[in-house]
Amino acid sequence: MYQVKNIIKNYNDLKVLDDISIDFPKNKTTCILGPSGCGKTTLLNIISGIIKEYSGEIIGFEDDISFVFQEDRLIPWNNVSSNIEFVLKNKMNKEKIETTMERYLKLVNLEEYRYYYPKDLSGGMRQKISILRAFAYPSNLLIMDEPFKSLDINSKQVLIDFFKELRIMENRTCIIVTHDIEEALTLGDKIVILTEKPTRVKKIMELNGSQENRIKLREIIEKELMM
């Protein structure tokens, strides 16, 4: 189990996270939903070690983690192929990197772009590469901050289906921040709803995988987010 416990974070006078405790069960996907600006990215930055000033505890996150940030983190002077290779090279041999790269680029119709530099790709293309690179990196924990936000509907669907497929094969633990209730219902085993700032945990929902209650769950979440 990965855990954050009693996390409090202020930026000067702005109270952002106000005693946040969440358990992230292993081999499950936890989706974090909350109003804009409530501190979701701040929480991920605390988990990833980017933010060091906060009070509370983070437990279990010393594992190898792959991240997908809201904006892509591709290295501008490396082409697509080298960007992927750079991340995977400590984890797999050249042959495995090559087969992974071919399969993954094909999946999102980007095979022809493997020698392009990030500046010559669209924002959506760069985001697709970032997402696939994180999927390909064999970490125990995958953390994604609004990963599908800048993607067109088709690409989003392809990546969501692929994510579901990988999850069945790999049993990874995932934490996904999203604004999108449907996405949370599709991907989450657990949904954590946060309040407005100063932000607390408002509701935690464990989903049992059945689609029957989906409409009802959606209504409950919408209501929680509006209140």
Ligand SMILES: Nc1ncnc2c1ncn2[C@@H]1O[C@H](COP(=O)(O)OP(=O)(O)OP(=O)(O)O)[C@@H](O)[C@H]1O
């Ligand atoms: N470095 C910073 N210095 C001061 N205030 C900050 C800093 N980073 C974030 N904030 C403020 O903290 C609050 C939470 O920001 P954060 O980006 O974590 O929210 P979020 O829930 O991820 O937002 P969104 O859903 O819009 O992406 C916001 O009010 C933001 O203005």
